[in-house]
Amino acid sequence: xxxxxxxxxVLNFSGGVGGAKLALGxxxxxxxxxxxxxxxxxxxxxxxxxxxxxxxxxxxYTLGEVxxxxxxxxxxxxxxxxxxxxxxxxxxxxxxxxxxDMATHLLRSQYLREGLLLSEATSKLxxxxxxxxxxxxxxxHKVRTKVQTKKEMLEFQEYFVxxxxxxxxxxxxxxxxxxxxxxECFEKRLKDPDLSALIIGPSNPFVSVDPIISIPGIRSLxxxxxxxxxxxxxxxxxxxxxGPAAKMMRELNMSVSCSxxxxxxxxxxxxxxxxxxxxxSAERIRNSGLKVLVTPTLMRTIDDRIRLxxxxxxFSLTIY
Ligand code: FO1
Numbered sequence: 106x107x108x109x110x111x112x113x114x115v116l117n118f119s120g121g122v123g124g125a126k127l128a129l130g131x132x133x134x135x136x137x138x139x140x141x142x143x144x145x146x147x148x149x150x151x152x153x154x155x156x157x158x159x160x161x162x163x164x165x166y167t168l169g170e171v172x173x174x175x176x177x178x179x180x181x182x183x184x185x186x187x188x189x190x191x192x193x194x195x196x197x198x199x200x201x202x203x204x205x206d207m208a209t210h211l212l213r214s215q216y217l218r219e220g221l222l223l224s225e226a227t228s229k230l231x232x233x234x235x236x237x238x239x240x241x242x243x244x245x246h247k248v249r250t251k252v253q254t255k256k257e258m259l260e261f262q263e264y265f266v267x268x269x270x271x272x273x274x275x276x277x278x279x280x281x282x283x284x285x286x287x288x289e290c291f292e293k294r295l296k297d298p299d300l301s302a303l304i305i306g307p308s309n310p311f312v313s314v315d316p317i318i319s320i321p322g323i324r325s326l327x328x329x330x331x332x333x334x335x336x337x338x339x340x341x342x343x344x345x346x347x348g349p350a351a352k353m354m355r356e357l358n359m360s361v362s363c364s365x366x367x368x369x370x371x372x373x374x375x376x377x378x379x380x381x382x383x384x385x386s387a388e389r390i391r392n393s394g395l396k397v398l399v400t401p402t403l404m405r406t407i408d409d410r411i412r413l414x415x416x417x418x419x420f421s422l423t424i425y
Pocket of ligand 1: 199
């Protein structure tokens with residue numbers, strides 16, 4: 106159990122599916138004023154003139170408990186009539202927009218056209234979805250992940266969804282990152298002297314977490330923060346739970362292990378959470394100066410999410 110007397114001001118960095126599961130667990134044990142979730146927005150793209158924010162969508166739907174559990178993204182009880190018609194008319198259907206999900210993209214795009222910031226549009230959508238915890242885009246500026254493959258440079262969704270992560274990557278760029286400012290509340294929360302923990306979810310370090318950390322100024326604010334920075338390994342027993350993290354590691358000539366993830370984050374971290382199946386790696390990681398929590402990290406049920414969130418919060422109290 107989480108000690109009731111402790112006050113937590115927690116910042117959680119998240120990509121899509123895996124990160125959102127932990128964010129949901131954290132949201133079940135922390136009240137709304139003690140948790141802010143910062144989403145990667147470098148996966149965003151324009152499609153049919155609409156602004157799609159996949160990681161914000163996944164977080165909003167997951168915390169609003171209307172997410173599609175089979176797909177991992179999108180809304181529950183989805184229907185696909187629009188997409189079917191689109192295909193019939195000769196439109197591109199590789200990026201699947203569901204009928205219910207479309208409402209989010211239409212409204213967000215309208216808010217942005219009317220001059221609202223992405224963070225303001227997100228806050229309005231969250232209110233309507235009944236999400237009371239703060240979900241913040243990492244920036245209100247335009248940052249876009251580009252994947253350099255052996256053959257060509259690809260937009261992230263082109264690589265991830267259309268080409269199903271098949272091309273071999275040689276490099277990853279975040280277009281626009283040099284000029285991006287952290288979203289205002291994100292920066293404020295990170296500078297808060299009462300911040301009690303910064304938790305990096307089990308998201309892909311290269312395409313979900315790196316964009317957040319690469320915003321100018323964020324890395325040094327993390328290092329200077331008095332709050333412990335803890336990451337959860339997205340690699341369990343030599344493989345990624347979901348998505349291309351393990352494939353990317355091989356292509357970037359890294360070994361596919363939780364220790365390699367800890368090494369990759371390097372001096373940003375004070376604590377690292379690894380799965381019980383990787384217990385044999387704990388000593389090596391501890392020798393590099395990190396505190397290590399070994400626990401089941403696979404989150405199949407809501408109870409798994411709440412238990413892991415509680416354990417990480419209790420672990421954060423042991424770090425300083
Ligand atoms: N992921 C897919 O693999 N295929 C899709 O057709 C797809 C559609 C989609 C629509 C809205 C949305 O918010 C997310 C969607 N995703 C889809 C997920 C998403 O593109 C990726 O999981 C993330 O970008 C990686 O975090």
